[in-house]
Amino acid sequence: MRPFLVILSLTLVGVVIGIMSDRFAFNEAGEGKAIILFWTLYxxxxxxxxxxVCIELPRVEHxxxxxxxxxxxxxxxxLTRVWLTDITQETARIRGVDLSPGTEIVINIRKIGEVQAYVLEKTSDxxxxxxxxxxxxxxxLLRRLYSEGDVPSVTKTRVGALARDAIGRLMST
Known part of the structure; x- marks a missing residue:
């Protein structure tokens, strides 16, 4: 981001010097001044x-x-109380119980209900x-994994807050 800030600053300084000082006004550009000014503004x-585009805040995920x-x-x-430590579309990982591979269980997952499951492998915990x-x-499960909670997605945009935060980030760098 710094290289772009430096280039922007140098361009602005050049425009201000060109407007305020006659020291660099050689009048040799003739009709090309409009083109030079256009490309400078562009x-x-x-x-x-x-x-x-360089300003992106860290994402928070659960x-x-x-x-x-x-x-x-x-x-x-x-019934046994366990810790659910990981869940994907096809698998889950639990802690706090000793089960052998192939064991059939029923697990109660929040917002999904009771799910039939089989032990794939035993872990240390x-x-x-x-x-x-x-x-x-x-x-x-798909709704829970991808559309609820602290997923890194955009649900609405507040332009005023975005502009205020962007200016704050520019000033802090």
């Missing part, structure tokens, strides 16, 4: 747009590993599960 606009959630599983009719989702549960 350069300024392009540099401003380039600087705006990771299950950062804040696992409590859930219940049923193994052979016995729990297990990795294969989820058997019906179409409604699959749709609910």
């Amino acid at each position: 350069n300024l606009v392009t540099l401003v747009v380039t600087l705006l 990771h299950f590993g950062d804040r696992p959630e409590r859930t219940l599983i049923s193994v052979g009719g016995k 729990g297990a990795r599960l294969s989820l058997e989702l019906d179409p409604q549960q699959y749709d609910a």
